[in-house]
Amino acid sequence: MEHRIIKEDNLFLFSSHSGDISQEHAQGYGLFTKDTRFLSEYRISTTDVPFYLLHSAADQNYKGKLIYTNREVRHGDAHILRADSVLWTRQRWIYQDVFYETIEFDNRGVEHAEFEMHVDLAADFLDMFAVRGYEHGNRGEMRQPDIQPREVTFRYTGSDQVKRATKIVFDQAPVQSKIVDEDRMVVRSVFHVRLPAGQTCVFRIAIQPEIEDGSVKQAIAPKTDQEALAELESSYETWRNSCVQVESDNEQFDEWIHRSIQDIRVLLTDLGHGWFPVAGTPIYAVPFGRDSIIAAIQTLIMNPSIARSTLLTLADYPGTKIDPWRDEQPGKILHEIRYGELANTNTIPHTPYYGTIDATPLFLVLLAEYVEWTGDQSIVTQLLPQVEGAINWIFQYGDRDQDFYVEYYQESSKGIANQGWKDSGDSVRHADGRFAEAPIALIEVQGYVYDAFQKLAVLFEHMGRIEQARKLSQFAQQLRQKFQQDFWCDSLDFPPVALDKEKQPVGTVTSNPGHALWSGIYREEQAKRVAEVLTGPLMFSGYGIRTMASSEVPYNPASYHNGSVWPHDNSLIALGMKKYGLHAQANTVIEGLFRAAKSFEYRRLPELFCGFDFEQGDPVPYPVACSPQAWAAGTAPVLLQTMLGLFPSCLQRKIYLNPQLIKGVNNLRIRNLRIHNGTLAINVERSTADGAVKCVVLENTTGLDVVLMNGCIHR
Numbered sequence: 001m002e003h004r005i006i007k008e009d010n011l012f013l014f015s016s017h018s019g020d021i022s023q024e025h026a027q028g029y030g031l032f033t034k035d036t037r038f039l040s041e042y043r044i045s046t047t048d049v050p051f052y053l054l055h056s057a058a059d060q061n062y063k064g065k066l067i068y069t070n071r072e073v074r075h076g077d078a079h080i081l082r083a084d085s086v087l088w089t090r091q092r093w094i095y096q097d098v099f100y101e102t103i104e105f106d107n108r109g110v111e112h113a114e115f116e117m118h119v120d121l122a123a124d125f126l127d128m129f130a131v132r133g134y135e136h137g138n139r140g141e142m143r144q145p146d147i148q149p150r151e152v153t154f155r156y157t158g159s160d161q162v163k164r165a166t167k168i169v170f171d172q173a174p175v176q177s178k179i180v181d182e183d184r185m186v187v188r189s190v191f192h193v194r195l196p197a198g199q200t201c202v203f204r205i206a207i208q209p210e211i212e213d214g215s216v217k218q219a220i221a222p223k224t225d226q227e228a229l230a231e232l233e234s235s236y237e238t239w240r241n242s243c244v245q246v247e248s249d250n251e252q253f254d255e256w257i258h259r260s261i262q263d264i265r266v267l268l269t270d271l272g273h274g275w276f277p278v279a280g281t282p283i284y285a286v287p288f289g290r291d292s293i294i295a296a297i298q299t300l301i302m303n304p305s306i307a308r309s310t311l312l313t314l315a316d317y318p319g320t321k322i323d324p325w326r327d328e329q330p331g332k333i334l335h336e337i338r339y340g341e342l343a344n345t346n347t348i349p350h351t352p353y354y355g356t357i358d359a360t361p362l363f364l365v366l367l368a369e370y371v372e373w374t375g376d377q378s379i380v381t382q383l384l385p386q387v388e389g390a391i392n393w394i395f396q397y398g399d400r401d402q403d404f405y406v407e408y409y410q411e412s413s414k415g416i417a418n419q420g421w422k423d424s425g426d427s428v429r430h431a432d433g434r435f436a437e438a439p440i441a442l443i444e445v446q447g448y449v450y451d452a453f454q455k456l457a458v459l460f461e462h463m464g465r466i467e468q469a470r471k472l473s474q475f476a477q478q479l480r481q482k483f484q485q486d487f488w489c490d491s492l493d494f495p496p497v498a499l500d501k502e503k504q505p506v507g508t509v510t511s512n513p514g515h516a517l518w519s520g521i522y523r524e525e526q527a528k529r530v531a532e533v534l535t536g537p538l539m540f541s542g543y544g545i546r547t548m549a550s551s552e553v554p555y556n557p558a559s560y561h562n563g564s565v566w567p568h569d570n571s572l573i574a575l576g577m578k579k580y581g582l583h584a585q586a587n588t589v590i591e592g593l594f595r596a597a598k599s600f601e602y603r604r605l606p607e608l609f610c611g612f613d614f615e616q617g618d619p620v621p622y623p624v625a626c627s628p629q630a631w632a633a634g635t636a637p638v639l640l641q642t643m644l645g646l647f648p649s650c651l652q653r654k655i656y657l658n659p660q661l662i663k664g665v666n667n668l669r670i671r672n673l674r675i676h677n678g679t680l681a682i683n684v685e686r687s688t689a690d691g692a693v694k695c696v697v698l699e700n701t702t703g704l705d706v707v708l709m710n711g712c713i714h715r
Contacts, residue, residue: 003027004058005281005628007266008094008232010034011209014282018053019066019090020044023122023184028131028282031099031166031207035286035340037131038166038209041122041186044090044103046193049073049081049115051088059602061266061628062232063093070113085109086195095228102225103203105195113195117203119174122186123154123166127340129348132283135414137347145187149173152187160344163212171204239265243303245671246640250664252598256636259603263633264299264306272316274309279336280607280629287337287352289314289359290421291631293366294568298634300373301641304674307370311379314363315386319354319393324411327355327419329397331389333363335416348414355415356423357408360390360398361448368455375650375676377463391456391472394449400439404479405486405499406449407439420445421569422512422547427561428498429508429554436506441499444512446483447519450476454520462651480521487516488526494533495526509533509549511569517576524580531577531585542614543596544570545589550611557611557620564622567593567605568631571638578642583660590639591662597636605632643668644684645709648675655702658709659684659695671698678702 004015011033015021021029021042031039051068058064068088073081085108092101107113125142129135140158152168174189195201204225239261246257268275271287277299278284279291296310319332326349327335335356342348367387371377380387398406408419418427420442428436457473460466487495489505495513496505513530516522522530533539538549541557544565548555557563570589577586592614597603599618607629610620626632643665645658655675661668666686673680678701686693697706 003029003282004056004064006058006062006064006092006094007281007285008062009097009269010285011094011097011099012281012285013039013064013092013094013099015042017056019056019064019092023124030126030131031209032128032282032285033097033209034211035128035338035343036164036209037126037128038123038164039099039121039207040124040126041120041184042207043118043120045118045120046088047116047118049086049113051086060236061262062095062236063091063229065092066090079111081111081113082109085111086113093225093229093232095232097208098228099207100225100228101205101207103205104200105193105202106200107195107197110197112197113193115193116175117191117193119189119191119205120180120186121152121154121168121189122181122184123156124184125154125156125158125164125166125341127342128283129338129340129342135342135348137342137345140341142185145179145185147177147179147187152177152189154185154187158341158344160341162341162344165210167208167210169206236262236265241672242305244301244637244640244673247669247671248665249667252603253594253665256594256597256603257640259597260633260636261302263604263628264295264302264630267295267628267630267633268306270309271313273312275306276309276313277306277630277634280626280632282626283624284336284626284629286339287313287334288630289334289336290356290362293333293359293362294572295630295634297362297366297369298568298571298631298638300369301646301673302637304370304373307366307373308376308379311363311367311370311383314359315383317352318386318389325349325413326351326353327410327412327415329354329393331360331386331391331393332397333359333390335359335419349412353412353415355408355410355412355419357398357406357419357442358421358445358448360393361406361445361452364390364452364456365448368452368459371459372455372650373648373675377459380459380463387456394452398449403503404475404482405441406445407441409438409440420512422561424560426554426559428506429552429562430500431507431553433553436498436500437502439501440506442512443487443495443497444515444519446479446487447516447521450479450483450521451519453479458651483521484523484526487513493529495530508552508554509539511539511545511547511566511573514545514569514573514576517580518572519576520579522580527576527580528582531580531582534573535585535588540588540592541565541611542592543609543619544592545573546611558622560608560622563611564608565596565611565619566608566632567596567635571631571635571642575638575642578645578658579647583645583658586642587660587662590642591664593635593639594662594664604628605635607632640670644670644682646673648704650676650704653704655680655704655706656709657682657695657706659693661686661693669698676702676704680706 030037055067072083138159143155146153177189180188277295279288296307319328334352337352338350453472453476457469460469497510498506574589606625606627647656671681681699
């Protein structure tokens, strides 16, 4: 990757591969929190002795490491300093809203080394939307930097009247600090480095954003850097121990799962109810509805506490009124929250913004799934007002024309036109390339509604809410019957992506119908046909299912939504295939994504990648894909669930298992699988003699019965 990201809670650093931040870079590098860039320049350089980069890593997410060494220094014919004599190491991490960096020079040579180190600093306090070029509003007042012997502070009063500051503290005083660029208010702090042969010297820097409203509370440098690092590493160890433990006979597969566990942790933020997954770095490190919900569903097998925190967090922000500016209606689940200057001044509607058609039914799906995994019915009682509000929104506002289908229509002038997960402006296209006109009923959303109502009906009946259960179940069955007729193109022998405003099918072959496999809304023969097409040559690249078939007019393998491969999209489709008993097709998808993951740095699947064929070489990265990204990180665990055929039902007091191992994995041991009131440990092994898969329960403290299945979950 050309960049490096480290993050902890609400603070993250987005830098170049070499570790620096510069306003000269168009990528939008910086130190960010609360949708504001608190550091726009952070470059460390040397005079007299030139260095070059040897190593750059941020694989642990919460800390990074950079190693440089020097080039030869000569004066005429005389050696001043031999090449590779001095090692320069930069280690950095984030803890409790403070960014720490330790800079160490180690002279391994025989000559004395002496040079200056320059630390260039600036803070422009730009809103994230302005950094990315999406939106610009009125600017506030930037003050002159406050330069003290061991501190530099940048201050800004925004047009929202919020005072923001960035404080930089050095552990030793520089020789001097002064402004070297008046226009950009760049401060250069100069340190003199004297390094005899065999000696080392260390500099330490702590940088903290400050906001006057108290949302960033910790005092600067509350601990020594090593104390902070030790506590940070301890918190990661605690996290790993709380998650499912996976060990197989394929080291690369294990690395893939462990990478997901690590990446999910770095994307978690506590907004008052425990760890909640933000959508992704660097652009979307904020609460999302759809993205966070899907990530929570994907990670139920990893750690179900994420789902609980996600439900409680989103329940704090239900729509309460009709507000076209924010695409808000009562009971609707939010799409996105922003916290910066542009949101505070109402320049953008993200306070929060509600322009998503799928977050509301998915919220209900997550609730029901969480109860099936944990048996925690108390959360249903706790969130009953929000649950009933979401149900009412589906009936009253989601289905505006009362035709059983939930549709979207953009009302906000600065909102999103396409409000499903494929939310780019060109993502819903007719076969001739025309854009579909709203109101648009997406195929996957009808599946989400069906699934939500089916699951809630079972849950409500179990809780004694019989009439409510009957109403939801009846609607779900009517929706299913109508869907199976309207959402099928005979000319394609495949479902359309949507119905347009005239109720005409948008007849392009896309991946969207695969989500309806997950929801279970198809007849069995329809499901088989959908799976056949999705794993066929026009849709399956060898690395995953494309968002659009290569035969379609709008297809472009480098398009955001019209030919690329999205791991999360594939993961839900594969889970749906498994539910229909289509094991071979599900394994085809898993094997493709695993093949792709092995080609990316750290075995990390990005948000998306281009949809070029496998035969053309390694997967081609999409240039601005978020990485790490929540539902991409959630892909590996939900595919693990798919391999296991694992479907807990605390309401039935059973755990259903139907394992099928992918190629290259012949033994798989799972421990600390948290279900109901305990944990489950199993071993799955493929026989070398006949290829049969055997599953052995090693431990079961859940209080539920384990049922080994043949066939499908959807009945």
